[in-house]
Amino acid sequence: MAEERRRGAVDKINSAVDSARKIKTAYKLSRTAGAAVSTSEVWIPIVIVAVVILIIVFIILLSGGSGVGLGKEESTPEGGSPGSGNIFSCRFTRSGQQVNTIKSSILAGWINDAAISAGVPPAVLASVAMHENPGFLTTYDNNSPEITSNHFCGAEGINCTQNGQNIATRACTADEIRNGAETDRHRGLLQISSVFYPTVDACNITESLTWAAIKLKDYILTSTPTEAQVKAAVAAYGGFSRQPCNTHAGYPYDYCGEVWQDYQSCQAPIAADASSCPIPNGTITCGSKNRPVNGCGHCGVGYPRPDLCTYDGISYAMDIGGDNNESTFDPVYLPKINGHVIKWTFEDQVNGSTPPQAIQRYRGVDELTDERYFISLHHTQSGTGNRGANVVSGDIGARICANGCNENHVHVQLGRVIASGTDWLEGPDYLCKR
Amino acid sequence: MKKKILIVLAILFFLFLIIVVFRINPTENYQNKDRVSSATPTQTEVFFLKTESILPAQGEDSQYLPIQFVTITFNFPVTPDKFSYKADPLVETEVKNGDSPNIIILSPKEKWQEGITTITILQNTMSTNGVYLEKPIIYKIKTAFPKGGV
Numbered sequence: 001m002a003e004e005r006r007r008g009a010v011d012k013i014n015s016a017v018d019s020a021r022k023i024k025t026a027y028k029l030s031r032t033a034g035a036a037v038s039t040s041e042v043w044i045p046i047v048i049v050a051v052v053i054l055i056i057v058f059i060i061l062l063s064g065g066s067g068v069g070l071g072k073e074e075s076t077p078e079g080g081s082p083g084s085g086n087i088f089s090c091r092f093t094r095s096g097q098q099v100n101t102i103k104s105s106i107l108a109g110w111i112n113d114a115a116i117s118a119g120v121p122p123a124v125l126a127s128v129a130m131h132e133n134p135g136f137l138t139t140y141d142n143n144s145p146e147i148t149s150n151h152f153c154g155a156e157g158i159n160c161t162q163n164g165q166n167i168a169t170r171a172c173t174a175d176e177i178r179n180g181a182e183t184d185r186h187r188g189l190l191q192i193s194s195v196f197y198p199t200v201d202a203c204n205i206t207e208s209l210t211w212a213a214i215k216l217k218d219y220i221l222t223s224t225p226t227e228a229q230v231k232a233a234v235a236a237y238g239g240f241s242r243q244p245c246n247t248h249a250g251y252p253y254d255y256c257g258e259v260w261q262d263y264q265s266c267q268a269p270i271a272a273d274a275s276s277c278p279i280p281n282g283t284i285t286c287g288s289k290n291r292p293v294n295g296c297g298h299c300g301v302g303y304p305r306p307d308l309c310t311y312d313g314i315s316y317a318m319d320i321g322g323d324n325n326e327s328t329f330d331p332v333y334l335p336k337i338n339g340h341v342i343k344w345t346f347e348d349q350v351n352g353s354t355p356p357q358a359i360q361r362y363r364g365v366d367e368l369t370d371e372r373y374f375i376s377l378h379h380t381q382s383g384t385g386n387r388g389a390n391v392v393s394g395d396i397g398a399r400i401c402a403n404g405c406n407e408n409h410v411h412v413q414l415g416r417v418i419a420s421g422t423d424w425l426e427g428p429d430y431l432c433k434r
Numbered sequence: 435m436k437k438k439i440l441i442v443l444a445i446l447f448f449l450f451l452i453i454v455v456f457r458i459n460p461t462e463n464y465q466n467k468d469r470v471s472s473a474t475p476t477q478t479e480v481f482f483l484k485t486e487s488i489l490p491a492q493g494e495d496s497q498y499l500p501i502q503f504v505t506i507t508f509n510f511p512v513t514p515d516k517f518s519y520k521a522d523p524l525v526e527t528e529v530k531n532g533d534s535p536n537i538i539i540l541s542p543k544e545k546w547q548e549g550i551t552t553i554t555i556l557q558n559t560m561s562t563n564g565v566y567l568e569k570p571i572i573y574k575i576k577t578a579f580p581k582g583g584v
Contacts, residue, residue: 048445312580345544347579359583363501363545372501372541378583413583419489419505421498 090266118213123266157186231256277432318427334397360385378411482568500545510561511535
């Protein structure tokens with residue numbers, strides 16, 4: 001018992017020592033915790049600063065994004081592309097007859113883009129397309145659903161094919177199919193074969209153009225091809241076994257020869273000059289008031305007839321010299337503006353100072369940018385305005401009135417429509433720049 | 435510890451306020467802007483569609499080419515399909531948005547008839563946020579190709 005009692009006393013002492021140790025430990029822990037709290041008070045401001053920075057970043061992101069909704073809406077990209085001008089103003093041939101130009105500037109742009117990307121002349125690809133589907137190129141404009149949706153299947157050309165050879169210009173019969181023949185459907189702008197090229201989306205206009213341009217390239221068509229190269233590439237593309245390319249049923253004309261001719265005429269240097277200056281290689285004989293040339297500016301320095309400075313736009317006009325041969329009427333070409341082909345529409349003819357002089361006037365629209373223009377060609381022969389339905393830059397717009405007029409130059413005034421009204425353009429800034 | 439919680443709560447609340455303020459509907463922003471900029475603000479005025487400008491300027495002495503387009507700037511975005519108008523004399527026209535969704539460009543497909551064309555923007559013209567025009571707007575444009583020349 002005494003032993004038990006002694007053990008109980010020792011236990012009590014031990015317990016007391018334990019309690020003291022626990023208190024000491026607790027005190028130490030509380031001190032540690034206190035230190036930790038004071039450490040956390042140091043990083044609280046850091047957290048606040050970080051949050052403020054985050055908020056600022058968040059605000060910046062919001063103001064730049066759509067959440068606020070005050071930003072400018074993204075515009076829908078325009079169709080077409082720069083550089084479509086050359087083929088847009090070219091005239092193409094089919095079946096020995098000259099057909100019209102490409103009606104859609106967007107389509108002309110697509111052809112141009114596909115050809116340039118592949119490294120072949122745009123005029124060759126355009127002529128191939130014109131041969132494959134002239135109706136589409138000459139009648140569908142920029143507003144056609146097919147152009148806006150980039151989707152055109154068109155009427156199918158059908159023939160029956162066996163072992164890579166066309167055996168009939170119709171669908172295969174059941175017997176022919178049993179013997180291994182297939183009905184080949186030619187679809188889209190480029191009339192691409194469903195048998196030979198089943199993976200090409202022939203109805204997607206740009207895809208079919210890209211495919212055709214690459215195909216022509218594969219047939220060794222370079223960017224500046226010879227006659228032999230153009231004809232060989234087109235023969236291979238069209239599946240002609242020999243030249244002239246008139247061996248297909250439904251192709252009684254020389255397809256390859258016509259493409260070569262189209263390429264040649266589209267290259268004609270006069271068209272290129274006509275697009276930049278109403279008189280190819282013409283000389284500016286008098287500039288505008290603010291852009292005088294050779295010491296002459298309309299209604300400004302060196303202008304011999306200040307009494308004429310009474311009508312709109314004359315101060316911005318320019319004179320371009322024709323040749324001095326009185327017996328010829330130099331053609332005056334309708335110009336490109338800023339390198340873009342303009343669709344010009346004859347507006348009217350008004351009298352000039354002395355008959356038979358007249359002024360031919362046109363309104364124009366840049367179908368790529370929607371910009372509108374007004375041009376008047378003075379000192380021209382009465383009745384020489386171009387009343388055609390599809391007149392574009394590079395087409396003849398008038399003839400200089402030489403015989404009996406003694407002018408030997410054309411006076412050109414160019415205006416552009418802007419929101420506030422008519423913006424008369426300084427002629428020498430836009431035309432006949434060298 | 436309570437101090438920490440309070441600070442965190444305050445930050446969260448502040449963050450919430452910022453989000454709420456900047457997530458306000460864009461049209462409400464326009465309305466607020468309109469309310470502030472109005473010289474004599476009234477409560478009902480802000481709910482109407484109005485034109486801020488029409489170009490080119492109209493006037494007896496102002497004459498433009500018949501191919502002139504008309505640029506109408508509204509106080510709210512308007513899409514071409516909700517732009518209601520009539521032109522007299524009637525010619526075929528085209529409508530599209532300008533550089534901003536608040537701008538409508540009305541052009542003759544070919545040209546206006548020479549002389550005065552009256553364009554009435556009708557009251558059922560509606561903005562994209564469903565606000566109708568306050569009242570019909572009449573605009574007159576005088577057009578002619580230039581006279582004269584030698």
